[in-house]
Amino acid sequence: MTNRLIRRATVFVVAAVLGGGVAVAAASPAQAAGCYYGTASVASPSGGTGATAAARLCINSYGVAWLDTNTNNYIKDQKADGYAARAYIYWSQQYTNAIAVDDTSTAGGASLHWESNAGTQYRWTEVWVCLGYARPQDNTNRCAVVVYGT
Structure with a gap:
């Protein structure tokens, strides 16, 4: 009787461990994220x-x-110079329109909110800050990369 209980307990523990491992492994690619701050x-x-x-x-x-x-x-926007600050995203081989705009009349800046809502084979993504109507693809000194990730 003791051997029988030990075998059942062993089977249960192994199944729980393996089953849990399989469930975690199967769910992890969708949940696994690389996060980058800049x-x-x-x-x-x-x-x-x-x-x-x-x-x-x-x-x-x-x-x-x-x-x-x-x-x-x-x-x-840090200075009342006539140039508003704008944020852009480069994703899926293209730039978005400005996702946020701030000028000195706004106290505390503007929050950035964005998500792609879809996957892409092109995982390189960038967040940009620009002044005025400059855009990242203009190759001017009025834009800078905030953060990028792959």
């Missing part, structure tokens, strides 16, 4: 810092990307 500043044409931004970007193994909502993702 900050950047862009100089104002009139001198000094014109804009600052910070973001925590996460990307999972399926190519779904998002800004971590548990982090203070923001863009802030």
Whole structure:
């Protein structure tokens, strides 16, 4: 009787461990995310810092990307120089329209919120801060990469 109980207990424990391991392994690719944090500043044409931004970007193994909502993702216009601060995302081989805009009339900056809502084979993703109507693809000194991830 003792051997029988030990065998049943052993089978139960092994099944629980293996079954749990399989469930975790099967779920982990969808949940596994690489997260990257960064900050950047862009100089104002009139001198000094014109804009600052910070973001925590996460990307999972399926190519779904998002800004971590548990982090203070923001863009802030630092100087009343006539150039508003704008944030952009590069994802799936293209730039988004500005996901946030801030000028000095806004107290405390603007929060960044974005998620791709879909996967892509192109997992390289970037968050950019720009001044005025400059865009990241313009190759000007009015934009800077805040954070990037693969």
